[in-house]
Amino acid sequence: MTAPTLIFGWGNPSRGDDALGPLLLDRIEALLPHHPEWGAVDLLTDFQLQVEHALDLDGRTRVLFVDASARPDQSPFRAGRLEPARDSSFTTHALSPQGVMHVYETMRAVPPPPCWLLAIAGEAFDLGTPLGRAAAANLEAAVDWTAAWLEAGRR
Amino acid sequence: MMHQFELETARNPEALRRIVIEPVSRVEGHGKVTILLDDDNKVHQVRLHIVEFRGFEKFIEGRPYWEVPVLVQRLCGICPVSHHLAASKAMDMIVGAAQLTPTAEKIRRLMHYGQMLQSHALHFFHLSSPDLLFGFDSDVAQRNIVGVAAANPDVAKKGVLLRKFGQEVIRVTSGKRVHGTGSVPGGVNKPLTPEERDYLLKDADQMVAWSVDAVRIIKQLHRANPGLYDRFGEVESTMMSLVDPSGDLDFYHGALRARDAAGEVMFDQVSYQGYHTLLTEGVKPWSYMKFPYITALGDEKGWYKVGPLARIQNCDRIPTPQAEKERLEFVAHGNGKPMHGSLGFHWARMIEMLCAAETIKTLLLDPDITGADIMTGGPRGYEGIGVIEAPRGTLFHHYRVDDDDLVTYANLIVSTTNNNTAMNVAVRDVARHYLDGRELTEGLLNHIEVAIRCFDPCLSCATHALGKMPLEVELLDAAGILVDRMVKDETGGVRQSLA
Numbered sequence: 186m187t188a189p190t191l192i193f194g195w196g197n198p199s200r201g202d203d204a205l206g207p208l209l210l211d212r213i214e215a216l217l218p219h220h221p222e223w224g225a226v227d228l229l230t231d232f233q234l235q236v237e238h239a240l241d242l243d244g245r246t247r248v249l250f251v252d253a254s255a256r257p258d259q260s261p262f263r264a265g266r267l268e269p270a271r272d273s274s275f276t277t278h279a280l281s282p283q284g285v286m287h288v289y290e291t292m293r294a295v296p297p298p299p300c301w302l303l304a305i306a307g308e309a310f311d312l313g314t315p316l317g318r319a320a321a322a323n324l325e326a327a328v329d330w331t332a333a334w335l336e337a338g339r340r
Numbered sequence: 341m342m343h344q345f346e347l348e349t350a351r352n353p354e355a356l357r358r359i360v361i362e363p364v365s366r367v368e369g370h371g372k373v374t375i376l377l378d379d380d381n382k383v384h385q386v387r388l389h390i391v392e393f394r395g396f397e398k399f400i401e402g403r404p405y406w407e408v409p410v411l412v413q414r415l416c417g418i419c420p421v422s423h424h425l426a427a428s429k430a431m432d433m434i435v436g437a438a439q440l441t442p443t444a445e446k447i448r449r450l451m452h453y454g455q456m457l458q459s460h461a462l463h464f465f466h467l468s469s470p471d472l473l474f475g476f477d478s479d480v481a482q483r484n485i486v487g488v489a490a491a492n493p494d495v496a497k498k499g500v501l502l503r504k505f506g507q508e509v510i511r512v513t514s515g516k517r518v519h520g521t522g523s524v525p526g527g528v529n530k531p532l533t534p535e536e537r538d539y540l541l542k543d544a545d546q547m548v549a550w551s552v553d554a555v556r557i558i559k560q561l562h563r564a565n566p567g568l569y570d571r572f573g574e575v576e577s578t579m580m581s582l583v584d585p586s587g588d589l590d591f592y593h594g595a596l597r598a599r600d601a602a603g604e605v606m607f608d609q610v611s612y613q614g615y616h617t618l619l620t621e622g623v624k625p626w627s628y629m630k631f632p633y634i635t636a637l638g639d640e641k642g643w644y645k646v647g648p649l650a651r652i653q654n655c656d657r658i659p660t661p662q663a664e665k666e667r668l669e670f671v672a673h674g675n676g677k678p679m680h681g682s683l684g685f686h687w688a689r690m691i692e693m694l695c696a697a698e699t700i701k702t703l704l705l706d707p708d709i710t711g712a713d714i715m716t717g718g719p720r721g722y723e724g725i726g727v728i729e730a731p732r733g734t735l736f737h738h739y740r741v742d743d744d745d746l747v748t749y750a751n752l753i754v755s756t757t758n759n760n761t762a763m764n765v766a767v768r769d770v771a772r773h774y775l776d777g778r779e780l781t782e783g784l785l786n787h788i789e790v791a792i793r794c795f796d797p798c799l800s801c802a803t804h805a806l807g808k809m810p811l812e813v814e815l816l817d818a819a820g821i822l823v824d825r826m827v828k829d830e831t832g833g834v835r836q837s838l839a
Binding site: 197198199200229230231232233235236237239240279288291292311312313 | 395396399411414415417420458462466497499500503504507517518519
């Protein structure tokens with residue numbers, strides 16, 4: 186049964202702060218039993234976004250994409266609404282969430298569900314390294330924001 | 341003829357003009373192309389620098405051997421199943437599983453062919469079809485997946501659904517969409533239920549039909565313009581791959597065969613257990629990535645290519661009927677000579693995708709696939725070598741394990757590393773044809789990228805966090821002064837600016 190709300194966090198759990206997306210899912214999964222008011226929420230993860238993930242948008246009423254961000258930034262995270270966009274981010278084997286939305290729109294011939302992006306600031310992405318201290322603090326802030334996002338969704 | 345590797349031979353490289361492309365777009369990880377021009381603005385040297393992460397082995401050493409098949413999936417977000425299975429095959433030797441049960445081997449094969457299908461579908465329909473369908477000089481916004489979808493929704497949709505099917509095969513056989521645990525030393529950890537088999541089987545014929553369509557598309561392109569499609573990025577080289585004991589194509593298991601550039605067999609049925617004497621992992625001071633070569637031939641003549649173009653031309657037969665028919669047409673197209681043009685990778689890749697789709701159906705109809713006998717073992721070993729044909733080519737995993745079950749040694753040769761020299765030669769060939777003068781153009785850069793993309797390189801499984809600079813090109817004069825600069829941003833916009 187497809188849940189109306191989807192949180193899709195991506196990243197490699199063994200590459201330092203790249204684990205932020207999957208780790209946020211773990212944190213939200215632990216919170217879900219205590220918040221039945223949030224309704225049914227699907228939590229999905231992968232190493233990176235790809236074309237087939239457009240099919241994961243089927244049947245949703247709202248979607249949150251979560252990734253680590255390597256962009257130099259003073260904020261713990263950035264969050265905002267997304268619109269479908271022609272994806273020309275030449276990052277190969279990996280689509281942007283806007284690109285996933287555009288694939289959905291093209292395939293289904295209808296607009297995708299409302300989507301948000303939560304980009305959590307990370308610093309170090311080496312294989313085998315643990316989550317950094319700053320990234321761990323950023324994760325806490327991002328979890329709070331996500332809880333508020335889920336809370337707002339029921340209204 | 342075999343190309344001499346002129347990267348190393350320029351007499352006065354310090355006097356040459358340098359063009360730098362960094363990183364290579366639509367290729368996983370970071371790559372940089374350096375092109376040195378002479379005073380006449382002709383290409384003199386080309387180097388493809390790949391920032392390969394060499395921490396794989398340290399990441400693995402010290403871990404319990406039974407964790408390794410799961411752990412190594414973290415090495416690569418592009419083909420985790422390949423690492424999962426190569427490590428499993430190596431660890432089979434540690435647990436004394438010389439021969440898996442029929443059910444276990446067939447479930448592993450199903451997983452592997454599912455990955456082959458989904459990886460090849462992604463590459464053809466979404467990474468390379470912009471090159472193939474729109475031409476190399478087309479609008480930047482059109483040269484990507486969404487551009488394909490907008491212009492040709494049917495092709496894009498088939499690509500998505502083929503990819504999804506392959507992912508579902510992986511999910512069912514490995515237990516999860518990602519980070520699966522299905523393959524373990526000695527077998528697999530869960531059988532396939534009849535319901536799971538039927539779930540996959542209902543779409544199998546459609547996947548075969550779409551794969552036939554894909555072969556037809558690329559075949560038409562070659563026949564319409566053989567001068568371009570057969571010759572672009574030509575790399576005349578030795579070809580190496582696994583073949584089964586009959587010489588048939590086999591992605592999961594076999595022994596090594598190599599043919600020379602003219603198609604003559606150089607060696608055959610060589611056990612990969614001796615890979616470390618058969619091959620040498622060469623190093624060059626300007627690259628982090630190694631340059632493997634056949635030891636007996638030396639580094640100048642012993643380099644080779646792996647992957648679809650090598651496999652299709654190395655084998656004697658493909659064991660599935662429709663793919664074999666297509667292989668015979670492919671071979672006939674060459675009029676008795678092997679094809680070495682880099683765009684031939686795409687044609688070969690689609691024949692392999694068809695083989696994968698047919699094989700998936702065959703495996704699902706095999707009564708063994710839902711068997712219950714899924715584990716075996718034997719005398720404990722201390723060293724294991726596992727090799728498979730990953731989507732991009734031959735993948736080697738080699739481990740030693742101590743009495744405490746901990747890995748004390750690990751060595752991996754990944755597919756892209758095997759193709760390192762061949763990619764360099766392909767880029768040089770293209771640069772010589774299309775790069776001339778001091779002006780950087782987007783079309784010119786696309787030609788270089790197209791050549792690299794033919795190999796479908798996976799450049800060390802880089803992170804993909806938001807905010808990476810996708811593409812930067814710099815032109816420096818003989819004195820090292822920046823005279824031109826071109827940047828592709830994340831949205832595909834291109835700007836050109838003087839420093």
